[in-house]
Structures are given as structure tokens and as C-alpha cells.
Amino acid sequence: MPLAPLAIAALLFGSALEPRRAADPALDPAVALDRAMSEAEGSLRDGELESAESRYRAALVEGWLLMGSLEAVDGRRAAALQAFERASTVGGETQRAQRSRALVLASSDPAPWTAPELEGVPPADRPALRRRVVAALASAYLNLGVIQAQRQRFARAAELLETAAEIDPAFPKVQYSLGVALFNAQQFDKATGPLTRALADQPRDVALQRMLAIAWLNTEAFDKAAALLRDDPGREDDASLQYAYGLALVRGNRASEAEPVFARLLARHGDSAELNVLLGQAHAQRGDFDAAVQSLKRALELKPGVAEASAALGVIYLKQGRLPEAEAALRAELKGHPSDVKTAHNLATVLDRQGRPQEALALLREVLKAKPDFADARYLFGKVLLAQGAAEEAAQHLEAAARLAPDDANIRYQLGQAYQKLGRSDAAREQFEVFQKLKDKRRGGGS
Amino acid sequence: MAFEHHSAPDKKYIVESMSGGVALFDYDNDGRIDIYLVDSLTVETAKDPKAARSALYRNLGDGRFQDVTDKAGVAHPGWGMGACTADVDGDGWEDLYVTALGGNHLYHNDHDGTFSDITARAGLAGGGWSTGCGFADYDRDGRLDLFVSRYVKVDLENLPEFGKGKTCEFRGIAVQCGPRGLPGTSDLLFHNDGNGHFTEVGEKAGVSDPRAYFGLGIAWFDYNQDGWPDLYVANDSTPSFLYLNQKDGTFKELAFPMGVAVSEDGGEQGGMGVAVGDYDNSGRLSVFKTNFAEEYNSLFHNDGDHFTDVSFRSKTAASSIPFVGWGTAFLDYDNDGLLDLIAVNGHVYPQMDQARRGASAGYRQRKLLYHNRGDGTFDEVAAQFGSALTEGRISRGLAVGDLDNDGRLDLVVDDLDGSPQLLHNELADAGHWLLVKLVGKGGNTDAIGAVVRVKAGKLSLMRLVQSGTSYLSQDDMRRHFGLGRETQADSLEVLWPDGTTTKLENVKANQLVEIKQK
Numbered sequence: 028m029p030l031a032p033l034a035i036a037a038l039l040f041g042s043a044l045e046p047r048r049a050a051d052p053a054l055d056p057a058v059a060l061d062r063a064m065s066e067a068e069g070s071l072r073d074g075e076l077e078s079a080e081s082r083y084r085a086a087l088v089e090g091w092l093l094m095g096s097l098e099a100v101d102g103r104r105a106a107a108l109q110a111f112e113r114a115s116t117v118g119g120e121t122q123r124a125q126r127s128r129a130l131v132l133a134s135s136d137p138a139p140w141t142a143p144e145l146e147g148v149p150p151a152d153r154p155a156l157r158r159r160v161v162a163a164l165a166s167a168y169l170n171l172g173v174i175q176a177q178r179q180r181f182a183r184a185a186e187l188l189e190t191a192a193e194i195d196p197a198f199p200k201v202q203y204s205l206g207v208a209l210f211n212a213q214q215f216d217k218a219t220g221p222l223t224r225a226l227a228d229q230p231r232d233v234a235l236q237r238m239l240a241i242a243w244l245n246t247e248a249f250d251k252a253a254a255l256l257r258d259d260p261g262r263e264d265d266a267s268l269q270y271a272y273g274l275a276l277v278r279g280n281r282a283s284e285a286e287p288v289f290a291r292l293l294a295r296h297g298d299s300a301e302l303n304v305l306l307g308q309a310h311a312q313r314g315d316f317d318a319a320v321q322s323l324k325r326a327l328e329l330k331p332g333v334a335e336a337s338a339a340l341g342v343i344y345l346k347q348g349r350l351p352e353a354e355a356a357l358r359a360e361l362k363g364h365p366s367d368v369k370t371a372h373n374l375a376t377v378l379d380r381q382g383r384p385q386e387a388l389a390l391l392r393e394v395l396k397a398k399p400d401f402a403d404a405r406y407l408f409g410k411v412l413l414a415q416g417a418a419e420e421a422a423q424h425l426e427a428a429a430r431l432a433p434d435d436a437n438i439r440y441q442l443g444q445a446y447q448k449l450g451r452s453d454a455a456r457e458q459f460e461v462f463q464k465l466k467d468k469r470r471g472g473g474s
Numbered sequence: 475m476a477f478e479h480h481s482a483p484d485k486k487y488i489v490e491s492m493s494g495g496v497a498l499f500d501y502d503n504d505g506r507i508d509i510y511l512v513d514s515l516t517v518e519t520a521k522d523p524k525a526a527r528s529a530l531y532r533n534l535g536d537g538r539f540q541d542v543t544d545k546a547g548v549a550h551p552g553w554g555m556g557a558c559t560a561d562v563d564g565d566g567w568e569d570l571y572v573t574a575l576g577g578n579h580l581y582h583n584d585h586d587g588t589f590s591d592i593t594a595r596a597g598l599a600g601g602g603w604s605t606g607c608g609f610a611d612y613d614r615d616g617r618l619d620l621f622v623s624r625y626v627k628v629d630l631e632n633l634p635e636f637g638k639g640k641t642c643e644f645r646g647i648a649v650q651c652g653p654r655g656l657p658g659t660s661d662l663l664f665h666n667d668g669n670g671h672f673t674e675v676g677e678k679a680g681v682s683d684p685r686a687y688f689g690l691g692i693a694w695f696d697y698n699q700d701g702w703p704d705l706y707v708a709n710d711s712t713p714s715f716l717y718l719n720q721k722d723g724t725f726k727e728l729a730f731p732m733g734v735a736v737s738e739d740g741g742e743q744g745g746m747g748v749a750v751g752d753y754d755n756s757g758r759l760s761v762f763k764t765n766f767a768e769e770y771n772s773l774f775h776n777d778g779d780h781f782t783d784v785s786f787r788s789k790t791a792a793s794s795i796p797f798v799g800w801g802t803a804f805l806d807y808d809n810d811g812l813l814d815l816i817a818v819n820g821h822v823y824p825q826m827d828q829a830r831r832g833a834s835a836g837y838r839q840r841k842l843l844y845h846n847r848g849d850g851t852f853d854e855v856a857a858q859f860g861s862a863l864t865e866g867r868i869s870r871g872l873a874v875g876d877l878d879n880d881g882r883l884d885l886v887v888d889d890l891d892g893s894p895q896l897l898h899n900e901l902a903d904a905g906h907w908l909l910v911k912l913v914g915k916g917g918n919t920d921a922i923g924a925v926v927r928v929k930a931g932k933l934s935l936m937r938l939v940q941s942g943t944s945y946l947s948q949d950d951m952r953r954h955f956g957l958g959r960e961t962q963a964d965s966l967e968v969l970w971p972d973g974t975t976t977k978l979e980n981v982k983a984n985q986l987v988e989i990k991q992k
Contacts, residue, residue: 443731459730
């Protein structure tokens with residue numbers, strides 16, 4: 028079920044640079060970098076985003092050139108060349124970068140290159156200078172990311188913020204900003220890492236906790252989502268949070284905990300189709316098919332065609348062996364949601380069980396076209412083919428299914444049957460042995 | 475028939491849920507099939523063997539039966555589970571073997587309406603929790619051997635506590651524990667030494683079940699038609715076994731490669747009863763296995779070199795999903811020349827009626843009767859036969875036989891709780907028929923393992939003589955053929971267990987034919 032993304036949090040942060048040394052500007056090789064950063068921050072404070080963006084890019088050029096020189100004098104030629112390359116690509120300023128690259132390449136290895144701008148910096152001061160450059164680069168990328176986020180270009184923002192985090196993972200707010208940008212770019216699987224790290228830094232940030240919970244929900248880490256939502260102080264009063272909590276519980280096969288959550292939601296916020304769908308799914312999970320059918324039918328009454336209601340009904344009928352009813356319900360779901368490959372797969376199962384293998388195969392071809400890595404569909408396709416006598420083709424699909432889901436015992440069984448039909452007894456035996464091991468593992472030992 | 479099967483009302487222990495075999499055999503050689511019903515103890519009555527009373531009913535031939543148990547001396551086999559029969563010593567009189575928890579019993583038929591318990595002398599006590607049994611001459615030495623499946627290791631003094639533990643719950647309610655979570659136990663093969671004594675050779679023969687699966691129904695049958703009896707064992711909650719007879723006293727377990735170990739999707743099913751029959755008149759014996767609820771009963775079609783799970787394709791699977799299946803049989807109930815199917819059902823948890831049932835039916839369950847359409851599919855038609863089949867019961871054992879020799883197959887069902895059912899076939903428009911009784915020579919007078927083939931018009935039928943059928947039960951060993959409109963069998967051929975054949979031609983329909991091996 029798609030979830031509305033949370034509103035992006037405010038993302039304007041200061042550069043938080045290390046305090047600059049009161050040094051003779053003539054001897055300070057970072058003077059250009061500092062100037063560019065100051066100007067960029069000034070533009071940012073004035074709300075001049077385009078100017079700020081341009082100045083941050085200028086700062087990035089200065090920063091990468093200086094970083095290249097620092098790498099070069101320390102004898103890290105590859106890192107130096109990479110830094111000069113980045114200076115070329117970020118700012119469009121190539122002359123100085125190219126010259127520096129050429130000088131590094133021309134210098135004799137392994138003798139370190141002497142950068143002219145670092146001549147006045149004693150070796151003992153270089154680490155401090157490096158820290159200043161790193162901080163400036165991280166800050167520049169961070170704020171460039173924030174500017175992109177303000178323009179709702181979350182994917183681009185996330186790229187810039189990833190670079191900031193790569194340069195300095197501990198830079199203030201970088202994990203938070205990256206997590207939020209990734210979340211808003213709906214890259215939930217990538218968002219969970221930075222959001223988790225940010226929450227570790229700010230454990231009382233309720234908004235952050237909710238964002239992480241929703242990210243876990245979207246990555247099907249239902250128990251983690253439920254754990255965060257369970258502890259949310261505002262959940263009982265917030266219908267959407269309560270709904271998300273119930274959803275996490277249902278999806279995590281914890282229907283017995285979900286049912287009272289939904290009951291409270293119904294009592295406090297009234298009847299809704301979506302709620303009845305989830306309630307139906309929770310009842311079904313707990314084996315109360317009568318109550319599940321009642322809730323799902325109620326959902327369809329409230330909102331004909333509501334997502335997942337007919338699909339869930341279809342699955343219940345399939346489990347009960349009521350195949351014509353299952354077919355009708357699953358077709359109804361697909362009418363409203365034709366791209367629902369899971370429901371299409373279930374319909375193919377029903378068709379096969381009704382002795383209509385050709386229809387099942389045709390449907391599965393469509394499913395696999397839309398989602399080639401759908402292991403269950405690949406398995407069923409192979410199984411139906413095998414029953415039709417196409418053992419060679421079946422084996423290919425079952426092998427693909429086994430690659431996609433190597434711990435699925437049933438795929439191994441079917442693959443063994445395909446090999447058996449092909450006269451490959453040894454290969455079949457291997458698969459049956461894997462099957463037995465996986466089943467034994469599942470039940471925790473022997474029989 | 476006043477028999478009552480005993481069981482504790484709450485079935486708090488798995489040992490109180492599994493009993494109830496029934497055997498149909500002519501113990502007094504009067505040409506009428508008699509009935510033996512197995513009773514069981516409970517945890518509460520475990521120390522009083524007389525608290526359970528199994529019963530032998532003599533068929534009087536006028537639709538009535540007489541309780542002859544006490545005279546016969548077969549009332550108290552202990553914690554009885556099931557039964558199978560055979561003329562173990564080749565004297566022409568049927569003997570009775572009863573499986574039990576705590577030691578099995580071989581009752582020798584003394585030809586005068588009484589039996590002697592010769593278990594100890596024969597070495598057939600077995601021990602542990604025995605369930606299925608069946609005799610066959612697996613090494614073709616002319617003497618009948620015996621296979622016994624066993625279920626779970628139990629210690630009555632230390633039973634797993636009701637409702638305590640993950641495998642003692644069903645959808646949140648407390649139920650009996652097992653079989654999952656309990657230790658299984660090995661199976662037994664007793665070789666007939668020919669001197670009235672048997673020797674247990676299961677391990678040596680390769681049928682001992684070292685993985686200790688939960689064995690229940692069994693079937694001896696020659697699936698590959700090489701003349702040597704093979705063996706199928708239905709295991710509960712674990713893969714089933716198909717043992718190929720290697721003709722040297724040993725077997726090779728081939729259930730996985732042959733496609734009969736698990737469901738078509740690799741599901742380990744709760745196998746209970748087994749039926750074997752040529753339902754599509756292909757000349758090959760297919761396997762039907764009853765399973766637990768929310769699985770489905772399995773029909774494995776014998777393709778010759780492999781079996782295919784055709785349960786859904788045959789339209790027998792979907793209707794079976796709600797039921798826990800037990801006794802089962804292929805039978806041509808309407809004599810149309812096609813083997814139909816029956817399965818009797820009943821849940822193991824009385825608490826089921828208070829539980830969220832999912833796709834399962836309640837505790838008491840109706841029967842399933844499938845009419846063979848002749849195209850590889852079946853129609854479930856129990857409702858056409860009224861309450862005899864649709865009444866909810868807690869059925870276990872089922873045996874099929876022609877109790878009144880009228881050419882229509884009758885049914886006897888042993889229920890876990892209460893009285894059994896004797897279902898008399900009164901189908902008015904049934905077709906013509908033949909009933910064939912074989913008399914083998916040598917030690918196997920029942921001709922167990924013989925195959926009878928009948929050709930009648932376009933019909934080409936095949937039946938197998940078996941000891942140990944269904945769920946812990948014994949069908950009438952006389953073989954029944956429905957002939958539809960055909961008034962005679964053009965040919966009737968017997969392939970005897972020793973490989974010799976007898977062929978008759980132009981056999982008139984509607985009669986009992988007795989064929990003696992020469």
C-alpha cells in the first residue's frame with residue numbers, strides 16, 4: 028500500500044566549519060576556499076539560492092584543488108588525481124585542475140610533488156588544513172543537497188548528500204539530511220541506514236522516529252517498523268500512525284496484536300474501506316476466515332474496487348478450495364489494479380488448479396514480463412510446464428527460480444522432479460537432498 | 475451391533491485420537507464377510523486392558539450380525555489401533571493381526587469360532603506404538619511376511635502436557651501435542667521363517683525408517699509390475715515412503731524421485747490412509763492418500779515410470795481441503811466399471827469447534843464420495859446419498875466389502891467416538907458385477923498380492939488382493955468388478971503371486987466366482 032511521504036524537514040544548516048585560524052592571508056592556501064564558502068553562506072542566508080548554489084560550486088572547485096595538492100604532497104598520487112578530476116567536474120573550471128594533474132603526472136615517482144600553494148605550510152600544519160578542507164567540502168555538498176531538496180528534487184539532493192556523507196560521515200546533520208532526502212525520494216531501502224544513524228544521535232526526535240518507521244514499513248521490515256510505532260507517544264491519537272502500526276503488525280504476521288489496534292481505530296475514527304481491508308487481512312492471518320470475509324466484503328461495500336480487498340478474498344477462497352469464487356475475486360482485483368503481479372500469480376494458481384494450464388501459463392508470461400525476478404511466479408511457470416510435459420523448459424525456469432530463492436524448499440522439490448523427468452537422476456537426488464535439508468532446518472532438526 | 479469405540483472426551487493426548495481400524499473377513503469360512511472393530515483405551519483407563527473391548531461380529535446372512543467376541547477371544551488386544559488379516563499359516567482359515575500401543579497381537583484362527591493369541595510364539599508383538607499393518611510375500615518364498623508401521627514414541631507416564639508448547643496449540647487454543655515436536659519411531663518388517671516364527675528384518679531390508687517419521691496407513695502393491703510387491707507408507711506430517719522391492723530381500727526408498735513423497739508443491743502432508751487402484755483402467759495402480767485439513771487428499775497417478783500428483787486435475791483435491799481424512803478406498807459403488815473413491819473424515823481436536831478454523835471444517839466432519847466420470851476427473855457426490863454420508867462424525871477406519879453378497883459394495887466405518895456405521899449399498903440402478911474369491915496354493919491361501927484382470931466389452935479392469943488397506947483397516951479380500959451393462963466378462967485372468975496365471979473366458983456376470991490356484 029503506498030504511503031504518503033512525510034513532509035520534508037527543514038534542511039538549512041550552517042557550514043559548521045572548524046574555526047579558521049587567524050593566519051596571514053598571504054600564507055593561507057585556503058583563503059580562496061574560505062572566501063567562496065563565506066559568500067555562498069551569505070547568499071544562502073539571503074535566500075538567494077541560485078547564487079548560493081553557484082558559490083558553493085566555486086567552493087567545491089577550490090576545495091578539491093586544495094585537497095588534490097594535499098594528497099599529492101603526501102605522496103598519494105591516485106587520490107590527488109581523483110581530487111583534481113572532481114575539481115574539473117564540479118565547477119566547470121578546468122584550467123587549474125588540468126595543470127595540477129599534468130604536474131602530478133610529470134613528477135617523478137615516488138618523490139612527492141611540491142605544490143606551490145603549500146610552500147608556506149609546514150608539514151605539521153597539513154592535517155589541520157586537511158580537516159578544514161574536508162569540513163568545507165562536506166558543508167558545501169550538504170548545502171547543495173539542501174538546495175536541491177528545497178526544489179523538491181530529492182533524488183539529486185540525495186546524490187549530493189551521499190557525497191557529503193562519504194566525505195565526512197560524522198559531519199553534523201549529514202545523516203539526517205541524507206535520510207530525509209532518500210526517504211522523500213522514496214528510496215526507502217537506502218534511507219533506513221542514515222535515518223537509523225541520525226536517530227541514534229537524536230533519540231528523542233519523534234518525527235525522525237516516525238520517518239524511520241515508515242521507511243522500515245516500506246522495506247518490509249515489519250517488526251522494526253512495529254517496534255518504533257509501538258513506542259510512539261502520539262500513536263493513539265493519530266489515525267495514520269495507528270493505521271501504520273496495524274499495517275506493520277498485519278504484514279509481520281502478528282494479526283493477533285493488530286486486531287485490537289484496528290478495533291480502537293474503528294471506535295475512534297469510524298469505518299473506512301482501507302481499515303476493513305486491513306482488518307480482513309488480520310482476521311485471515313489468524314485463521315478467522317468468516318470474520319475476514321465479512322470485513323473484506325464491508326470494505327468493498329464502502330468503496331467498490333478498494334485495493335487488496337478482492338485479492339484477499341480470492342486468497343481465502345483459494346485456501347478453502349472454492350476455486351470458481353477465488354477466480355472471480357482475483358479477476359475483480361485485477362480489473363481495478365491490473366499491475367498487481369501478486370494477484371495475477373494467485374489467479375494463475377487458481378487456473379492451474381482448475382485444470383486450465385494454458386490460461387495459467389499465458390497469465391504467468393505477463394507476470395514475468397512485468398517482474399522477471401518474481402520467484403514464485405517463475406516457480407509456478409516451471410511447475411505448470413512440467414505438468415504439461417515440457418520438462419526441459421520447465422527445468423530452466425525452475426533453475427532460475429532456485430537462483431532467485433535458493434532457500435525455498437518447494438522450488439528444489441519441483442526442480443528435482445524436472446530433472447527426474449529428464450533422466451538426470453543424480454541432479455534430481457541432489458535437489459531432493461537440498462529439499463530435505465531445508466525442511467529439516469525449518470522444523471529445527473529431524474521429523 | 476452394539477459396539478462403542480472408546481476415547482477420552484477432550485482428546486488431551488495424541489494417543490487418544492488415532493485409533494479405530496476395522497477388518498472385514500470371513501473368519502468362519504461360511505462365505506459371509508464378518509466384521510472386527512478395534513477399540514482403544516484412554517490415558518485414564520490405560521492400566522485396565524478390559525476397559526476397551528474390540529468386537530467381532532459374525533455375519534448371520536440376513537442383515538444381522540452376532541457379537542461373537544467373547545467366544546472368539548479377541549476382545550482385549552490392549553490399546554488397539556488397527557487390524558489386518560491373512561491366513562498366516564496357510565491352513566485355509568483367516569487369522570487376525572491387531573496393532574496396538576504397547577504390543578500387537580496375532581490371533582490364530584482355531585477353525586471353531588475361537589482364536590488363540592500366538593503373538594509371543596510368532597515373535598510379532600512389535601512394541602511401541604504400532605499403527606498400520608499388512609501381510610505380503612515380499613521375498614516370494616511362498617510365505618506371508620508382515621510390515622508394521624509405527625507412529626510416535628510415547629511414555630504414558632510422561633506424556634507431553636496438553637496445550638503446553640508450540641506444537642500443542644492450534645491457532646491460539648490449547649490442543650493435544652504432536653505428532654510434530656514428538657519423537658517418531660521406526661517401522662518393522664517381520665520375515666516369516668516358515669516355522670510359525672517371524673524375525674524382524676526392517677533395518678536389513680531397508681524399510682525401518684531411520685529418520686523416524688510418523689507412520690500410519692500402508693499399502694503393499696507392485697507399482698512397477700515386475701512381479702515383486704513394493705510398499706507405500708503414509709507418514710503423518712513428514713514425507714511418505716515408496717519402497718521398491720529389489721528382489722533380493724531388500725528395498726530402495728524412492729518416494730521423492732517417483733513423485734509420491736510430498737504434495738505437488740513439496741508440502742509435507744499429514745498422511746493417514748492409503749488406497750491403491752486402477753481408477754482410469756490404464757492397467758496400472760495409482761495411489762490415493764488422505765491427509766490433514768488445509769492440505770488436500772493426494773491422488774498420485776501411476777504413469778508407468780513415475781507418479782504425477784493429479785489431485786487438483788482430477789477434481790478430488792479442492793473439496794477435501796476442509797477435512798482431516800482417514801479411511802479411504804477405491805470402490806466401484808455403482809458397478810459402472812470405473813473405480814470411485816471414498817474418504818471418511820473427522821478432526822483430531824475436539825477444541826476445533828471453539829477455534830478459528832481457517833479453511834478447516836469443525837470437529838465432526840462429513841464423508842467424501844467421488845464418482846468417477848471416466849475422463850480422469852471425479853464429481854463429489856456424497857450429498858446425493860443423504861445423511862449416511864453427510865452427517866458429521868469422527869471417523870477413522872473404513873473397510874469396503876460386499877456384506878450381503880449382492881454384488882454391491884458396502885462400507886463399515888469405525889468412529890473414534892461412539893458407534894460404528896455399517897452403510898449398506900442399496901443403489902437400485904447399479905450395473906452388473908462379478909465378485910472374485912481367490913484361493914492360492916501353498917502358504918498364501920488368500921493369494922495376497924495376486925492381480926485379477928477382467929475384460930468385458932470395452933472395459934478392461936484390474937484389481938489387487940491386499941492385506942492391510944485404507945487407514946489401519948482391512949477390506950474384504952474378494953475382488954469386486956462392476957461391469958456396467960456387460961452381462962459377462964469376456965476374460966478373467968489371475969496373475970498369482972508366484973507368477974503363474976489362470977485364465978477364464980466368458981464368465982457370466984452377477985456371481986461370486988471362486989478360483990483356486992492349481
